[in-house]
Structures are given as C-alpha cells and as structure tokens.
Amino acid sequence: MALILTEEQAMLRDSARDFLSEQAPVSQLRQLRDSADELGFSRPLWQQFAQMGFTGVLVPEAHGGLGLGQVEAGVLMQQMGRQLCASPLLASGIVGATALLRAGGPAQQAQLLPSIACGQMLATLAIDETAHHRPQQLATVAQAQGASWALDGSKTLVLDGHEADALIVAARDASGEVGLFWVEATGPGVHIERTTMVDAHNAARVQLQGATGHRLGLPGSHAQALQATLDVGRCAVAAELMGVAEEAFERTVHYLQERKQFGKLIGEFQALQHRAAHLYAEIQISQAAVIHAQQALDANRPDASAAVAVAKARAGRTATLAVQEAVQMHGGMGMTDAFEIGFFMKRARVLQALWGDANHHLDAFARMRGY
Amino acid sequence: MSTVLSDATPELAEFRAQTRAWLLANCPASMREPMRSEADICWGGRQFKFTCDDQRLWLQRMAERGWTVPTWPRAYGGGGLSGEEAKVLAQEMRALQCRAPLQSFGIWMLGPALLKFGNEAQMLEHLPRIARGEIRWCQGYSEPNAGSDLASLATRAEDAGDHYIVNGQKIWTSYADKADWIFCLVRTDAAKKHTGISFVLFDMASPGVSTRPIQLISGQSPFCETFFDNVRVDKRNLVGTEGGGWDVAKYLLGHEREMIGSIGDRAAAKPVGQRAVAAIGLDASGRLDDPMLRAQIAEFEADEAAFRLMMERAGDLGRAGQAHPALPSMLKYYGAELNKRRWELMMALGGHDALEWESERSRQGEAARTWLRTKANSIEGGTSEIQLGIIAKRILQLPGA
Numbered sequence: 001m002a003l004i005l006t007e008e009q010a011m012l013r014d015s016a017r018d019f020l021s022e023q024a025p026v027s028q029l030r031q032l033r034d035s036a037d038e039l040g041f042s043r044p045l046w047q048q049f050a051q052m053g054f055t056g057v058l059v060p061e062a063h064g065g066l067g068l069g070q071v072e073a074g075v076l077m078q079q080m081g082r083q084l085c086a087s088p089l090l091a092s093g094i095v096g097a098t099a100l101l102r103a104g105g106p107a108q109q110a111q112l113l114p115s116i117a118c119g120q121m122l123a124t125l126a127i128d129e130t131a132h133h134r135p136q137q138l139a140t141v142a143q144a145q146g147a148s149w150a151l152d153g154s155k156t157l158v159l160d161g162h163e164a165d166a167l168i169v170a171a172r173d174a175s176g177e178v179g180l181f182w183v184e185a186t187g188p189g190v191h192i193e194r195t196t197m198v199d200a201h202n203a204a205r206v207q208l209q210g211a212t213g214h215r216l217g218l219p220g221s222h223a224q225a226l227q228a229t230l231d232v233g234r235c236a237v238a239a240e241l242m243g244v245a246e247e248a249f250e251r252t253v254h255y256l257q258e259r260k261q262f263g264k265l266i267g268e269f270q271a272l273q274h275r276a277a278h279l280y281a282e283i284q285i286s287q288a289a290v291i292h293a294q295q296a297l298d299a300n301r302p303d304a305s306a307a308v309a310v311a312k313a314r315a316g317r318t319a320t321l322a323v324q325e326a327v328q329m330h331g332g333m334g335m336t337d338a339f340e341i342g343f344f345m346k347r348a349r350v351l352q353a354l355w356g357d358a359n360h361h362l363d364a365f366a367r368m369r370g371y
Numbered sequence: 372m373s374t375v376l377s378d379a380t381p382e383l384a385e386f387r388a389q390t391r392a393w394l395l396a397n398c399p400a401s402m403r404e405p406m407r408s409e410a411d412i413c414w415g416g417r418q419f420k421f422t423c424d425d426q427r428l429w430l431q432r433m434a435e436r437g438w439t440v441p442t443w444p445r446a447y448g449g450g451g452l453s454g455e456e457a458k459v460l461a462q463e464m465r466a467l468q469c470r471a472p473l474q475s476f477g478i479w480m481l482g483p484a485l486l487k488f489g490n491e492a493q494m495l496e497h498l499p500r501i502a503r504g505e506i507r508w509c510q511g512y513s514e515p516n517a518g519s520d521l522a523s524l525a526t527r528a529e530d531a532g533d534h535y536i537v538n539g540q541k542i543w544t545s546y547a548d549k550a551d552w553i554f555c556l557v558r559t560d561a562a563k564k565h566t567g568i569s570f571v572l573f574d575m576a577s578p579g580v581s582t583r584p585i586q587l588i589s590g591q592s593p594f595c596e597t598f599f600d601n602v603r604v605d606k607r608n609l610v611g612t613e614g615g616g617w618d619v620a621k622y623l624l625g626h627e628r629e630m631i632g633s634i635g636d637r638a639a640a641k642p643v644g645q646r647a648v649a650a651i652g653l654d655a656s657g658r659l660d661d662p663m664l665r666a667q668i669a670e671f672e673a674d675e676a677a678f679r680l681m682m683e684r685a686g687d688l689g690r691a692g693q694a695h696p697a698l699p700s701m702l703k704y705y706g707a708e709l710n711k712r713r714w715e716l717m718m719a720l721g722g723h724d725a726l727e728w729e730s731e732r733s734r735q736g737e738a739a740r741t742w743l744r745t746k747a748n749s750i751e752g753g754t755s756e757i758q759l760g761i762i763a764k765r766i767l768q769l770p771g772a
Contacts, residue, residue, distance in 0.1 A: 001379070003684035004691055253767050265770045273763035280762055281701045288684040289677035310673045359666075366669040371644045371659040 001299070003291050009071055016054075016079040023048060024085045026340045032086060033200035039163055040194075040202040041086045046119055055093045056117025058101070058232075063113035065097070069298040070232065074239035074290065081243020084347050086201050088122050090240070091159035095233040096123035099168045103180045103216040103225035112182075123166040123182075125229065126155040126206055133356045135230060140171040142181055142213060149173075149181055149213045151189075154206065157354065161185075161204025162194035169213060170226055178223045181213030188212070199346040231308045234355045235297055238290045238308070238315035241351050245283055245315070245322035248344040252276070252326045259331075272329060279318075279325055286311075286318040306368045313361040319348040320358075379455070386456055390463045397432045398469045399425035405641070406470060408737060413473050415504025417551050433472035434503045440478055443486065447494050448502030454690040458683075476545070477501035477508040481554050481572075484623045488570075488611040497552075497572070509575070510627075511541040511555030511597060512620070519757050521556075522565050522617060526599060528557035535559070535571065535609075537579075537602040543751065547582040547595035550575055556620055559613050570616035572608040579603075589743040590728070590736070625699040627752045643675075643713060644668050647720040664719055671712055678709055697765040704758035707748035714742040 005013060024045050032040060049055050057073050059065025066072075073094050080087060097116050100109055100123070115121035129139055140153025151171055158167065167183045167190070183190060189211035192204050216222065253276060256267030266272060293311035296304040323345040327334035334341050352358065378384040402425050406412065413419070413426055421427040433439050436450060441457040443449020452460065464471075482501050485494050500506040517524040526539025537557055547553070552574055560567030575582075579602040584592035611619050644659070647668055652660050659665035685702060688694035717738055718725050725742075727733035749755040763769045 002687040002691070003680060004687045004693065253769070256769055267763075267769040268771070270760070273767075273769050274756065274759040276767055276769065277701075277704075277759040277762035280767060281705045284701060285674070285677045285681045285705060288680040291684070292680045310676050313673050314677050362666065362669040362673055365673055366644065366658070366665060369642065369644045369672065371648050371653065371665060371668070 001295055003288055003295070005071070005075070005291075009075055012072055013075045013079065016076050017082070019048075019052075020079050020083045020085055024080075024083050024087075026084050026343055029084050029086055029200055029343065030340075040160075041088060041163075045085075046087065049087065049089060049093075050119035054089060055119035056097070057089075058094055059097050059113050059117035060101075063109060063117055065113070065117040070235055070294040071291065071298060073232075073236055074294045077236045077239040078243035078246070081240035081245075081347075081351075082247040084199075084244070084343055088124070088160045088163070088202075090233070090236055091124040091164070092116055092122040093119070094236050095125050095159075095229060096166075096168060098232045099123075099125055099180055099225070099229045100216065102228050103222045105217045108182070108214075108216060121166065122160060122164045123168055124158055124160050124164040125233070126158045126161070126167045126169045126183075127226075127230070127355075128157050129153065129155055131156070133353070133360055135170070135226065138170055138172050138178060140169065140208065142169075142171040142173050142179055142215075144173070145212075147214075149179075149215060151181060151183060151208045151211045151213045153208050155208070156205050158192075158204045158206050159354075160202045161192050161206055162202065167206060168216070169208065169211075170222075171213075177221045178226055180216045180222045180226060180229075182216060183208070183211050183213045197350060199343070199350045201347065201350065227305070230355055231297060231305055234312045234361075235290070235293050235308050237351050237354050238293065238311040241315035241319040241348065242283070242287055242290055244344050244348050244351065245286070245319040248319075248322045248326040248341060248348075249276075249279060249283060251341060252322075252329050255330055266329075275325060276329075279322055282318045282321060286314040289314045306365060309361040309365040309368065312356065313358040313365065316352040316358040316361075320352060323348045378459070383455055383459060387459050387463060390460055391467070393436075394463055394467050394469055397429075398467065399429055401425045402429040402470045402472075403468045404470075405468065408734065411470070413471075413504065414475055414507055414546070414549070415473050415477075416475075416507025416549065417505070418549055419504070419507065429470070430472045430504050437502065439473045439504065440482060440498075440502045443482065443498060443502065447486075448499035454686070458686065473504045475501065475504070475507060476510055476550075477506065480510060480623050480626050481508050483626050484554070484570075484619050485610065487622060488615075488619045492607070493572075493610065506551045507546070507549060509544050509547045509550035509553050509597075511544055511547075511553045513543045514540060515542050519754055521620070522568065524556055524558060524568065526555070526557050527561065528559050528569060528571065528604065530559070531603075533606055535604045535606065537571070537573075537599045537604055539599050541597040541599075542585075543594045544582070544597040545594055545751075547575070547597045548584055548592075553580075553597070554610075554623075556616055559616075563614070565617045566614045568616040568620070569613050570610045570619040571604050572610065573602065573604045577602050577604075587744070588746070589740040591740060591744065593744070624753065625696070627703075642672060643716050643720070644672055646717065650720045650722065650724075664716070668716055668720075671709075671716055675709060675713070678705055681705075695766055697761055700753070700758040700761040701766075703752060704749075704755050704762070707755060710748050711745050714745045718742050 053066045054076055056065030057068050061067040100112055116123055127135060142149040142151050151169055164185050166185055169181045169183050171179060171181055173179055189209045191207040194204050197203050256272060259266045289311045293307040296307040326341050327345055330341050333339050378387060413430055437445055437448060438450045441450040441452040441460050445451040478501060482498060485497060514524050528535035528537045554572050556568055557571055558567050559569040579600040581598045582595040585594050585596060586592050647659055654660040685694060685698055721738050725738040728736040728739060764771060
C-alpha cells in the first residue's frame with residue numbers, strides 16, 4: 001500500500017483542517033484555560049464532532065459509527081494537534097471505543113458503542129498508576145463479587161476523567177490475569193480528582209475503593225486486547241504529535257521569514273536555516289513512520305506493534321525538537337504567555353509522556369528486535 | 372520490519388505472483404545470499420571480472436527481461452514496468468534476498484538524464500549498453516576549484532567545428548580508472564557562469580585522457596584525479612543544448628543524492644542490533660550487555676526504519692505527483708548522516724576487533740575501512756551543509772543569504 005493518503009483521506013484532512021481552524025483555533029484552548037472552564041472542552045464543538053460523525057470514527061457502521069480506520073482517525077488527530085484542540089475524541093471516541101471493540105462481548109458492544117459513537121457517552125481508559133507508563137506492572141486488583149467485580153487501586157493520567165461517564169479500568173484478578181472492567185464514574189467507591197495539567201487539557205486521578213466493575217467480554221486474559229487498545233491510542237497520539245510539530249514548525253518558518261535583526265530577516269542566517277532544514281527532515285521522516293503504523297494497524301500486520309513503537313518514539317522526539325526550536329527561534333516572544341507558541345511546547349510534553357515516551361518505546365522496540 | 376503486502380489491484384497481485392515465480396526459477400542460489408562486501412557488487416563494463424558464473428548468469432537473465440532497469444522503456448533495453456510494478460519487483464527481490472544484478476552510475480544517473488534530455492540516437496546508442504552492463508560510466512563533475520560551488524568549474528571545451536577540444540582537470544571522479552565512458556561537465560562559454568556549462572559524453576579510452584587514483588583515509592582509492600589534454604569530443608555527444616548543461620547536471624544530481632541517500636540500504640545485510648548481540652551478548656534479562664550502546668542502537672534502528680519508510684513514501688509521493696522537486700536533498704542529507712551513524716555504532720560494537728587494518732581475520736580491516744569510507748557520504752554529491760541550504764531556500768522558502 002502506498003504510504004500516502006488516498007483521495008478520500010486527503011479530503012477528510014482538508015475538511016477537518018478548515019473546520020477546526022475556524023471552529024476550534026488555539027484561542028479556544030486559551031479561553032477554556034483562562035475561564036477555568038468546568039468541562040474543559042467546548043460542548044458545542046463536541047456536538048459538531050458528533051454531527052460530522054467524528055465521535056464514532058472507529059465504531060463500525062452497525063453500531064452507529066463511521067467504521068473508518070486508524071489512518072482516518074489519525075488524520076483527525078493530526079489536525080486537532082495543529083489547533084491544540086481539547087476534546088474527548090482521543091479518550092472516548094478512539095481509545096474507549098477500541099477497548100470495547102477489542103475486549104467487549106457482543107451484548108456490551110451493542111449496548112454501549114452506539115452511545116459512544118454519537119458522543120452522548122464518554123468512556124475513558126484508566127491504565128497508568130504511577131508517574132510512569134508501566135502497563136505490565138498493574139497493582140489495581142479486581143475481586144469477583146457475584147456477577148460483578150470489586151475494584152481497588154489508584155490511577156493517574158486518566159484522560160478526560162472528570163467528565164467521563166465510565167472508566168475502563170485495567171486491573172488484575174485473583175489469578176493475576178489482566179482484565180478490563182467497565183466502571184460507572186458516579187458509582188460508589190469511585191473518587192475522581194480533576195488534575196489541572198500543564199497543557200490545559202483534561203485529565204484526572206482516580207481512586208477506586210471497592211468500586212463496582214463489570215468485566216468486558218468473556219473471562220480470560222485481556223492482556224492482548226489491552227496491548228492492541230494501547231497501540232491504537234499511541235498511534236493516535238503520534239498523529240497528534242505530528243500535528244503539533246507541523247504547526248509549530250510552520251509558525252516558526254513564517255517567523256523566520258518576517259522577523260528582522262541587524263537589518264536582515266533572521267531567516268537569512270545560515271545557523272537558523274540549517275536547523276530549520278534539519279527539523280523539516282525529521283518531520284517528513286516521522287510522518288512516513290506514522291502513516292505506516294496506521295496502515296499496519298488497519299491491516300492487522302504482525303509487526304504493527306513494532307511500527308507503532310517506532311512511530312510514537314519518532315513523533316515524540318520530533319515534536320520535542322520542533323517545539324524547542326520554535327520557542328528558541330521566536331526569542332523572547334516565544335517565552336510570553338501572550339504568544340501561542342508556548343502552548344505547543346506544553347502539549348507536546350504531555351503527549352510525549354502519554355502511554356509511553358520515546359525512551360519507553362525505543363526500549364520496547366529493542367526488545368522486539370531481540371536485544 | 373517484515374510486512375505482509377497487499378496490492379491495490381488484481382493485476383498487481385498477479386504481477387507479484389508471476390514475478391516471485393520467475394525470480395525463484397531464475398535467480399541462482401548464490402545470488403540470494405547477502406553480499407559479503409563491496410567486492411560482491413556487479414558494476415559491469417569492459418574491464419569487469421565476474422566473481423563467479425552465477426553472477427554473470429544472473430545479470431544476463433535480468434538484462435534479457437530489462438529488469439536491470441525496470442522502468443526504462445523496452446525500446447532502450449528496459450523492462451517497461453510502471454512505477455507500481457517496479458515497486459513490486461523491488462519488494463519481491465528484497466523478500467527473496469536477490470542481489471541487485473547490476474549497479475552503476477549509468478543506471479542511477481546518466482540513464483535518467485538521457486531519458487529526459489538525450490536525443491533518440493543518444494538513447495539508442497547508450498541506454499541498452501547500460502542496461503546490459505556492457506559500458507561502465509563515471510561522472511566528471513567536481514574540479515580542484517569547483518567543489519560545493521560546482522558551477523565555477525573551469526574545464527573548457529573549445530568549438531572546433533564538428534567537435535570540441537576538451538582541456539582541464541576533474542577530481543573525485545568515482546572509479547574513473549575502471550570506467551569506460553564519462554559524462555562530463557565542461558565550460559563552453561567563459562563569459563557566463565551557469566549558462567556557460569555543457570554536458571558531454573566521451574570514451575575514457577580517447578587520446579589525452581588520463582587518471583590517477585587518490586588514496587583515501589580508508590586506504591582505498593575509489594576516487595581519481597582525471598586529466599584531459601586536447602581530448603576530441605564529437606558534437607553528436609553533446610546532451611541537450613550547448614550552454615544547457617547545468618539543467619542536466621541539476622536533474623542528475625537529484626538522482627545522485629537519492630542514490631547516496633540509499634547507500635546504507637544497498638549494503639545493509641544484518642541489522643546493527645543483531646550484530647551487537649553477536650559481538651557483545653545479552654545480559655540476564657535478555658538485553659544487550661552494554662546499556663548505553665543498546666540505547667544508541669535502538670535510537671538508530673528506529674531512525675533507520677523510519678528513513679526506509681520515507682524512501683518508500685518519497686517514491687509514492689513522486690508517483691502521485693506530490694513530491695517536492697528538492698526532496699532528494701533531504702533524503703541525501705539524512706541518508707548520509709544515518710550511514711555515518713551506522714558505522715560509528717559498528718565500530719563501537721566491534722570493539723578491538725574492528726580496529727585491525729590488515730589480516731584475514733578482519734577481512735583486511737573491512738570494518739575500519741568502511742567506517743572511514745562513510746565519512747565521505749556527507750561530502751560527496753553535495754555536502755550535508757549544501758543540502759540543508761537547498762532545503763532552507765527551495766522548500767522552506769527562507770530568504771537567500
């Protein structure tokens with residue numbers, strides 16, 4: 001398959017770009033932050049996402065979604081990255097829906113997916129427990145209680161946790177098997193603390209004290225389903241990172257073309273030209289890795305996890321370089337809150353850490369390659 | 372990364388199946404083993420000595436199908452394949468580990484230039500002989516005082532009616548001592564810089580041509596100084612128009628840059644990580660027993676995997692008409708730097724064993740010599756700094772200095 005967007009995918013990209021730059025520019029995030037908005041995202045924007053079907057991009061048509069793949073989901077995430085758009089699409093429409101698709105039984109899917117697809121219900125994955133992404137080291141436990149389960153443990157960096165209707169909690173049962181459990185956010189024993197984050201996007205810490213959960217799907221290990229769900233999430237984050245990198249880079253190049261010092265445009269200075277050109281190369285190469293990972297997931301290729309590890313590692317490093325160069329090349333202006341470029345640095349930092357940073361994924365990649 | 376390939380159309384899938392069957396039936400077993408070194412490359416040409424019968428047979432069979440140059444028209448000795456078909460052929464050859472039957476500057480550089488700028492007689496004369504590996508070409512570009520600033524070249528071609536008389540000196544002429552013909556940039560007008568340059572072809576056996584190999588830090592001599600003393604060049608061997616040589620040269624440099632960008636890929640056999648495991652071993656937890664080197668290799672291999680995908684994507688963008696014309700500069704820059712990194716890691720993982728310069732054990736210092744050779748990757752074909760300048764100006768539209 002060619003490593004470029006098809007005509008339909010390119011059309012989706014263009015319409016998402018136009019729509020988001022008009023309806024959800026970076027100034028919207030600033031406004032949400034400065035007003036300490038209770039929701040942390042724009043409800044009207046989310047309704048528009050629902051009308052366009054974005055909320056159900058990955059949900060099969062039989063369950064009311066668009067039934068599209070990772071390339072299309074990535075196209076949306078990348079355009080959202082360009083505008084730093086705060087939205088539950090990643091948490092619920094992409095990762096929440098994928099967890100249900102991978103681990104849920106037919107009845108659960110039929111019951112829950114349509115309301116996720118139309119954006120009415122928000123479901124988010126609760127996986128991390130410490131300051132670092134260590135999915136193999138789950139300490140949250142699930143004890144059978146008749147037909148349901150009692151969950152105990154604590155979770156961090158639960159995306160959109162404070163406004164979610166349900167948490168999909170990763171925990172171990174008595175036999176040590178990994179399971180995914182559906183927990184109503186308003187149920188007893190569920191304590192959710194909204195965490196104000198550096199990037200002004202939405203996350204929460206969650207305490208579970210005997211909280212009631214329903215196991216997704218049939219008994220048995222969900223380790224593979226969890227891995228597959230995380231890979232979908234990581235791939236979407238990689239796409240968002242590419243959007244952040246691209247936009248920060250384009251703004252920086254534009255600045256180099258108009259800022260004057262010493263009677264010259266600063267873009268004439270070779271020291272800056274070469275750094276900008278190097279960054280261009282890194283962005284192009286990471287983009288190739290990201291579209292390959294999306295296609296690999298869509299085709300269920302056996303090496304999809306390796307492709308995602310490369311994509312997330314590359315996108316994280318590339319975006320980090322892009323925002324660092326952006327702030328430096330904007331000089332003092334880049335340090336001001338009034339200028340938007342700093343928002344990109346903040347978002348890149350969070351996305352880098354989300355579901356494994358570059359070091360995590362390079363380590364995983366080395367293991368997959370036998371060293 | 373191994374991939375399960377899916378084809379866009381049933382015709383392509385059918386082509387893939389037929390191609391695989393033909394390769395399995397026709398590629399000799401010894402030509403499906405990884406190349407051990409540069410010495411296993413088939414360059415063709417009047418002076419070339421095949422390392423074995425299989426190598427000769429493999430070239431002959433592929434040349435008969437036109438698959439040494441799959442996308443060239445059949446009339447000129449090519450395979451007449453579409454871009455998609457050529458990609459399938461490359462993928463299948465890679466999957467079966469078939470060696471390239473022929474590599475040459477004729478294929479990578481002169482051929483594409485002749486297809487774009489040559490006349491019918493020139494294409495009929497030269498392309499089939501390139502495709503069959505009969506004539507080996509070298510490139511006469513750089514001069515002692517025209518390196519990065521190539522357009523200041525001074526080798527002059529004086530008009531002598533139906534022919535030119537060429538005088539001057541080239542340097543860094545790759546394999547000039549092994550080549551049969553040269554494609555050469557000469558100055559036909561001293562008053563103009565870029566538009567005073569012409570692109571001519573001539574036989575290296577012509578009277579007045581001499582070469583002198585330059586010994587490099589690797590101890591090897593892949594480059595020569597090349598001298599022209601009243602060399603006669605027929606005007607029928609002028610490619611394009613007189614004074615139009617710079618356009619041909621720029622077009623061809625793009626191809627050279629792609630070639631150098633992919634140089635690590637061509638020689639690649641065993642991944643660096645696997646080599647490190649063989650040389651150093653694993654610790655109790657199954658990790659390479661050198662944590663800092665492990666981290667550097669993982670970073671390298673991720674970049675290498677992504678770069679390979681970029682090379683593939685560049686082809687896809689090209690076929691879709693979406694590639695920026697200066698994209699080869701980016702590929703050349705990154706590929707060259709990546710190959711240098713590869714060989715720094717190869718030296719690190721090789722340790723003391725990689726430091727030997729002579730001996731059977733070290734295959735005559737192969738690691739150390741290759742490591743040193745790669746330092747030229749970011750100098751030849753336009754330095755890394757020249758490429759970055761091209762990206763900055765042509766792609767990013769940053770103002771000229």
